[in-house]
Every structure is written in structure tokens, then in C-alpha cells.
Amino acid sequence: MLEHRTSSERIAVQDPRQITAYHAHIYYDPATSRREAALLRERIGELFPDARLGRWHDQPVGPHPQAMYQIVFRPDQFGPIVPWLLLNRCGLTILVHPETGDDYRDHAEHALWLGAILSLRLDVLTGRI
């Protein structure tokens, strides 16, 4: 009978309890999809009043390659909010990432993309650990 894998072959795991919040970045094109982004924003504000809506960025900012605004929400709001975004993203691309204190890994390795996967400007984050 074969032995089970030894403990030395275990992968390193991170405890999800270290996640203090989530961001959802809602990407849009100021020329073609700002209206959809505004409708989505309005509905999120109504349905999830505890989520914090960030301001509009019509120009790329930080690691984000397109116009966007962000939504910040608590870990216990992931369940209600993310499935709602899955079903109601109006064709927009959305990045959901956790906040663990490591900006680079949160964007590069811990990212959850709804729709297309955009190339983030990760070099912006490399100086931060």
C-alpha cells in the first residue's frame, strides 16, 4: 500500500483571516461605458450601503491601466457583493482583490477577475512590500 504524501510536500498556505477588506475595481471607458459604470455604482450604493464607493478616476491611476472607481467592503460582505457583481457587471471588467497588507501580491497573485484580465502596471507596486 502506498504511503500518503509526506508533510514536507505540503504547499505553503495563507490564512484568509488575514484579509482585512476587499476592493472591487470597476473599469470603464469614459467614452463608451461610463453610463453602465454609473448605473452599476448607483445600484451598489442602494443595495450595499456599508460598502465604500471611491471617487471616479477617468484617467488611469496607480497600477490600474484604465479608468475606474473602487468599492471597498468588509470580508463578511464578500458573499453578498461578489455574486451580485458576477450577475450584474453590465459587461464591465472588474478586479476583486483582498487587502492582506501586501499590495503587490494582492494585485499580482491574489486577484479575481470578472470579465477580461487586464495587464496591471505592477511596477508601480514593486517598491512596496
Ligand code: ZN
Ligand atoms: Zn485596490
